[in-house]
Amino acid sequence: MQKGLIQVTDSYERIVHWMLAISCLCLCVTGLGMMFQSFNFLGIIVGGLKNLKLIHNFTGLIFAASLILAIRMWWKEAGVFVFPEDLDWIKTAGGYLWHVDKVPETGKYNPGQKLFFLTVAACGVLMLITGLIMWFPEALPTSLVRWMYPLHALGFVVIFAFFFVHLYLGTIGNPGTVPAMLTGWMDRAVLKKQHPGWLKEMEHNGTLIVSGEEKKTSHHA
Numbered sequence: 001m002q003k004g005l006i007q008v009t010d011s012y013e014r015i016v017h018w019m020l021a022i023s024c025l026c027l028c029v030t031g032l033g034m035m036f037q038s039f040n041f042l043g044i045i046v047g048g049l050k051n052l053k054l055i056h057n058f059t060g061l062i063f064a065a066s067l068i069l070a071i072r073m074w075w076k077e078a079g080v081f082v083f084p085e086d087l088d089w090i091k092t093a094g095g096y097l098w099h100v101d102k103v104p105e106t107g108k109y110n111p112g113q114k115l116f117f118l119t120v121a122a123c124g125v126l127m128l129i130t131g132l133i134m135w136f137p138e139a140l141p142t143s144l145v146r147w148m149y150p151l152h153a154l155g156f157v158v159i160f161a162f163f164f165v166h167l168y169l170g171t172i173g174n175p176g177t178v179p180a181m182l183t184g185w186m187d188r189a190v191l192k193k194q195h196p197g198w199l200k201e202m203e204h205n206g207t208l209i210v211s212g213e214e215k216k217t218s219h220h221a
């Protein structure tokens with residue numbers, strides 16, 4: 001492996017992320033296949049709409065497990081806003097919407113990423129609850145079950161819209177980011193540009209892991 005790269009995610013983090021991502025996308029596709037006539041052909045591929053529903057429901061269980069693991073893993077770093085640095089970042093919109101001379105430094109995840117995490121967490125839980133009730137409709141009065149359909153559709157619209165923003169920002173929008181979720185090792189220069197505050201934190205705490213170096217390095221050690 002190339003020397004001097006910095007470890008930004010461990011294998012557990014990457015497995016949970018991809019379980020969440022793959023199950024979420026599978027749910028989006030199979031859900032669309034059931035909801036719209038123009039996507040019904042997806043049912044034909046798996047031998048009928050009933051099978052599509054089975055795949056959707058059981059993938060929902062994988063999504064549920066991934067979501068719980070993801071919330072446990074990320075809530076501290078991506079679920080809590082830290083003031084004043086997060087507010088400073090929000091005031092400049094992270095430099096994404098207008099010219100900013102210097103984007104304020106934040107911790108591991110910036111407020112935009114935190115917003116995405118919180119959206120996935122909140123809408124994910126909404127999808128789970130509404131989905132389970134639709135799966136077992138006898139459990140509740142019909143007048144209540146009826147509400148689950150628009151709520152499930154609403155959660156989908158929000159997650160699906162945010163997904164495209166996440167996909168863009170996690171790939172071509174921020175070149176050099178993809179390795180964070182593929183190998184876990186990132187280029188120092190990219191990290192310095194995208195997460196300068198976090199890099200300093202790791203250097204300060206002596207938790208920086210650099211490829212090709214025997215042990216954790218610390219500029220303060």
Ligand code: HEM
Nearest residue numbers: 020021024078113114116117120163167170177178180181
């Ligand atoms: C399939 C395409 C996807 C790609 C290429 C991708 C890429 C990435 C990358 C590169 C990061 C790390 C960002 C950084 O720290 O700089 C990340 C984080 C994350 N991803 Fe994904 N991702 C994908 C799909 C998804 C999906 C479908 C979900 C949720 C349903 C998701 C949820 C998250 C969350 C919650 C984080 C943690 C922090 C955050 O950015 O909010 N990802 N992803």
